[in-house]
Amino acid sequence: MGAQIIDGKAFAAKVRGQVAEHVAKLKESHGITPGLAVVLVGEDPASQVYVRSKGKMTVEVGMNSYEHKLDADTPEDVLLALIDQLNRDPAVHGILVQLPLPGHLNEDLVINSIDPAKDVDGFHISNVGLLGTGQKSMVPCTPLGCLMMLRDHHGSLSGLDAVVVGRSNIVGKPMAQLLLGDSCTVTIAHSRTKNLADVVRRADIVVAAVGRPEMVPGDWIKPGATVIDVGINRIDAPEKGTNEDGSVKTRLVGDVHYESAAAVAGAITPVPGGVGPMTIACLLANTLTAAARANDLPEPEGLTA
Numbered sequence: 601m602g603a604q605i606i607d608g609k610a611f612a613a614k615v616r617g618q619v620a621e622h623v624a625k626l627k628e629s630h631g632i633t634p635g636l637a638v639v640l641v642g643e644d645p646a647s648q649v650y651v652r653s654k655g656k657m658t659v660e661v662g663m664n665s666y667e668h669k670l671d672a673d674t675p676e677d678v679l680l681a682l683i684d685q686l687n688r689d690p691a692v693h694g695i696l697v698q699l700p701l702p703g704h705l706n707e708d709l710v711i712n713s714i715d716p717a718k719d720v721d722g723f724h725i726s727n728v729g730l731l732g733t734g735q736k737s738m739v740p741c742t743p744l745g746c747l748m749m750l751r752d753h754h755g756s757l758s759g760l761d762a763v764v765v766g767r768s769n770i771v772g773k774p775m776a777q778l779l780l781g782d783s784c785t786v787t788i789a790h791s792r793t794k795n796l797a798d799v800v801r802r803a804d805i806v807v808a809a810v811g812r813p814e815m816v817p818g819d820w821i822k823p824g825a826t827v828i829d830v831g832i833n834r835i836d837a838p839e840k841g842t843n844e845d846g847s848v849k850t851r852l853v854g855d856v857h858y859e860s861a862a863a864v865a866g867a868i869t870p871v872p873g874g875v876g877p878m879t880i881a882c883l884l885a886n887t888l889t890a891a892a893r894a895n896d897l898p899e900p901e902g903l904t905a
């Protein structure tokens with residue numbers, strides 16, 4: 601196990617501490633308390649846990665948290681009316697609509713109805729376009745968290761070969777844009793890429809975001825490379841025994857086979873405790889940034905792309 605473990609949990613705690621300091625200053629000198637509204641449609645248990653933890657951390661950094669829980673069968677016009685109300689509410693600086701939405705709702709339509717200035721997920725087409733053209737935007741939380749960890753580890757990323765495995769709108773594509781912005785040579789690969797192993801082997805930086813458990817083995821990793829594992833997959837772990845109801849216990853794994861990759865990589869993020877906590881920290885950072893911009897105040901340093 602040669603690799604340095606990049607402790608996302610500790611890094612995220614540090615970022616939240618910085619956010620909290622900025623929030624305290626905003627309150628003291630300008631009387632502004634940043635506010636984050638989270639909208640959850642339906643009762644997916646994993647989403648509920650996640651939304652609760654976001655709400656708790658939002659309050660911990662001194663921000664206001666507004667949670668809106670809607671029934672799974674909420675009509676689209678009702679959801680759009682809520683978003684319109686949040687768009688107009690000056691106490692709300694950030695709006696996050698938890699994805700995925702139930703099937704009867706048009707995700708693109710819903711996301712694009714959020715005021716881009718309050719779109720702390722960075723999923724609105726305006727923010728996607730601004731990021732792609734190198735203009736000031738709201739940057740998606742997971743890729744921003746990955747970028748912060750990479751900058752912290754490498755200092756400069758300029759000239760490094762980066763391979764992003766995964767082409768999703770929420771991680772792969774914006775991650776590639778951010779790496780390009782930091783002057784990496786960027787390849788976006790995916791499950792259909794020819795000779796994927798050879799493509800990954802060229803990389804100084806590997807970002808795995810395909811959503812397939814342990815798909816990237818250690819022998820795809822160039823010795824000394826930095827591996828950022830975005831995947832959070834729950835798999836059966838019969839070695840842990842069974843639950844009271846007789847079902848088999850589970851464990852979380854990433855998109856990278858951790859043991860074998862850690863043996864060759866220079867640095868690697870674990871799952872859990874890597875990218876996940878940084879995602880929430882960056883959501884809070886984005887809410888702070890949105891509140892600063894809304895009041896024509898300087899952006900918090902080190903917390904934006």
Ligand SMILES: Nc1nc(=O)c2c([nH]1)NC[C@@H]1CN(c3ccc(C(=O)N[C@@H](CCC(=O)O)C(=O)O)cc3)C=[N+]21
Nearest residue numbers: 696697698699700721741872873874875876877879880
């Ligand atoms: N509009 C929207 N924005 C999102 O950012 C968004 C979303 N919808 N829908 C759901 C996914 C999922 N997501 C996670 C964030 C943090 C952890 C996290 O902190 N995980 C911990 C704990 C994992 C565990 O123990 O279950 C870890 O990796 O260490 C996980 C998952 C954000 N999402």
